[in-house]
Amino acid sequence: MARMTGRRILFAAPVLLVVTFGVFAVAAASPFDPVKAYAGTAGLTASQENLDQLRANLGVDQPLVGRWWHWLTSAVTGDLGDSVVMRRPVADVIAERLGWSVLLAVTAFVVAILLGTALGVPAARRQGGRLDRAASSAAYTLEAAPAFWLGLLAMWLFALKLGVLPAGGLTDTASDVITFGQVASHLVLPAAVLGVSQLPWFFLYVRQGVADALEEDPVRGARARGLSERTVLLGHALRSGMLPMLTLVGSRVPELITGALLVETVFSWPGIAAATVQAATAVDFPLLAALTVLATVAVLAGNLLSDVLYGLADPRVGFDG
Amino acid sequence: MLSRSIRGAAAATLAGTLAITAAACSKPGESAGGHGAGDSAVVGIAYEPETLSPLLGYGKDGNSKIFDGLLTFDEEMTLKPALAAELPEVGDDGRTYTYTLREGVKFSDGKPFTSKDVVFTYKTILDKKTNNASKTELDAVKDVRAEGDHKVVFTLKYPYAPFAERTVLPIAPEHVAGRQDVNSGAFTTEPVGTGPYILTGWSKGEKLSFKANPRYWGGEPKVKKFTMAIIKDDDVRATRLRAGDLDGAILPPNLAKTFKDDGGRTTYAARSFDYRTVTLPTHNKVAGDTDVRRALDVAVDRQAMVDRILEGAGKPAYGPVPTDSPWFAKGTERTHDLARAKKILDEAGWKAGADGIRVKDGVRAEFPLWYLSGDKLRQDHALAYASDAKKAGIDIKTQAGTWEVIMPRMKHDAVLAGGGAPGDPDFDQYALLQSSLAGDAFNNMARYDNPAVDKALDDGRRSGEKADRKAAYDTVQRELVKNPGYTFLTHIDHLYVVDDKWSGLTTQTEPHDHGLASGPWWNVEDWTPKK
DSSP states (O other), X not given: OHHHHHHHHHHHHHHHHHHHHHHHHHHHHSSOOHHHHHHGGGGGTOOHHXXXXXXXXXXXXXXXXXXXXXXXXXXXXXXXXXXXXXXXXXXXXXXXXXXXXXXXXXXXXXXXXXXXXXXXXXXXXXXXXXXXXXXXXXXXXXXXXOHHHHHHHHIIIIIIISOOSOOXXXXXXXXXXXXXXHHHHHHHHHHHHHHHHHHHHHHHHHHHHHHHHHHSHHHHHHHXXXXXXXXXXXXXXXXXXXXXXXXXXXXXXXXXXXXXXXXXXXXXXXXXXXXXXXXXXXXXXXXXXXXXXHHHHHHHHHHHHHHHHHHHHOTTSOOOO | OHHHHHHXXXXXXXXXXXXXXXXXXXXXXXXXXXXOGGGEEEEEESOOOSOOOGGGTTTTTSOOSSOOBXXXXXXXXXEEESSBSSOOEEEGGGTEEEEEBOSSOBOTTXXXXXXXXXXXXXHHHHSTTSOOTTGGGGTTEEEEEESSSSEEEEEESSOOTTHHHHTTSBOOOHHHHTTSOTTTSGGGTXXXXXXXXXXXXXXXXXXXXEEEOTTOTTOOOSOOEEEEEEOOOHXXXXXXXXXXXXXXXXXXXXXXXXXXXXXXXXXXXXXXXXXXXXXXXXXXXTTTOHHHHHHHHXXXXXXXXXXXXXXXXXXXXXXXXXXXXXXXXXTOOOOOOHHHHHHHHHHTTOEEOTTSOEEETTEESEEEEEEETTOXXXXXXXXXXXXXXXXXXXXXXXXEEOHHHHGGGTTTSEEXXXXXXXXXXXXXXXXXXXXXGTTSTTTTTTOOOOHHHHHHHHHHHHOOOHHHHHHXXXXXXXXXXXXXXXXXXXXXXXXXXXXXXXXXXXXXXXXXXXXXXXXXXXXXXXXXEOO
């Protein structure tokens, strides 16, 4: 396992290199003009001379490869450069936002996995039963529902109609102090919405996996040996039935990132999403490159995690190497 | 058991992350309570500033809450002294402006404010290395120097009557901002100023928090705690206002309407200089034809646009100056008159072709009209304009695009543009109409070229007498009737819904740009809680 992990990490370096270059190349080819994005509405009254000076100051008149190389060599030494659109060093921008995004995503992930398992197992045991039918049709509906729509719906119901949960932000809008209780209560809605938007995949995978496992010989054998239903289900069926879901954990990471983007916007969650969107539309090279590296790392780590979990859960699967 | 270990690990991770992030971000030593409901206000705004540094353009139109300018605007957009003790003395035929500064003013860090800070602020903005996109506005400045601690003298390159209106821009402290990178230093997010409020927190993408400045030279504000929540989505803002999370918010007309019968809230419509206009490029064979321009000017039904697109929150526009401004030239209103539009075109030789579209000398009366994609308001204006033009026999094809797509086409294609600066008539009109600025970035997009207008614009900015200036801008507006290089459509009111918890709420005349201090909270420092 250590060898596989090591090899994957070695493999990640060239991938990241290619990805960052890709970001610079795509951004350079994009029709967006970083100078206009920087200037904003002020640019609409600025003289051409002023705009040209900005272009030179921001260094966006440099050729693509030179700019990328400069960014890369500075990044290796720990200097991620200054974000043009935020007027701050990139490291600061990421540091003040990343934690909140991670918190949201991890909580949502846990919600999705737990709920998916809790609903999937009983549904698999009684396929075609009332719970199965209700949960399955809900899952298919949810698959089609965009996360931001779910967000607005949840806000309308829980914040407006019932008034039980805050409608957005990290803490009460009037409060400056960030406390555990405040964050926890504000986390409920966005995390639940993001989790529920991921739920259908987990639910359907668990349901299918466990249902298949229940038909497998070892499970039937266990049943035939007269083991308790509980032992059969948890000890045998769930164990092999959960395997497909472990793969899913890794492959859902990109979806989770894009889902978080929308949910953060709806709930004014001060995570990395807003920065990502701004960085992209403003062709903010340093910020965009750093964020892309982060996302790539998250995806690669997600894949690694699911392989490791898979290997741990099923000893028959060797680690590649 | 696998599921149990995953659950355990996840719970541990979650608890850990929560603990770390909460610990890293909390600010111990600051108490949350201690304020009654009446002395704290929370408002929802749609835009987040990129920076709070005046050196990079924040608050340049005045009223920045954290900072003060030398001068400031009151409700009627009349200048009054702020950091200056009185209005400036103008000398050398409008080429020098001398400001005497208010004494005893301190920055929120306790350090005194002096003339050095003023000189530092203006010199830094004008520095080529400073990434300030608005520095063109200070083009007239040749030099700024301090005379002692409490006097500042500006020397201008040419006489510039509205220069005093430019000096509302906020003054930054040299002892803080002068010691760091002006483009990315900490000052861009941790401002220190002389204003009525002190920034206590800026959670990017979420909110800006302020507390009253106890040392404010104008007296400590009654609203002790002020929060601006950044909520980009209109529906979410309305929802959070209704849920009681916000005390006030900016809303589009259709959502503001839903609060109409709400007993505890009042809707404020801020008058604005925010116009929507169609550029008629001089280099286009059809749009450049004066008769076509005049016909379009009367063919368009402005009142219908106000009623249907703006739901009544606005008024017809006949030029950059709104009809209720003292600078408006009475008698230049044009009523909707389709018959007259047709007559103008008939007499000019634009004859209707087989498909109803007019033709003259083999040129078909058609041109493209671009609008910014994603901007619903501009799209609606563009479609209404094209439909009105069609009735007069002019075929306008509307197309959506980003500025990157539109900009290279501006020489020949029409654009649905917006703008508006209430500070002085010179601000908008010079850049919009002066022929020497034709095609200079976004200035004079239509490449309008009218010697009478050029002369009037120069007279308007050089003359110090208000009556002379009024006459000059009257000339500009009358010339625009004879040869409209733009079809002005509407001036848009900005709507705000606010709880009835305070007395003294008003709105200021607002620019095109929604600044942080637009809305009834332009003077939140003067609000008093209702008992």
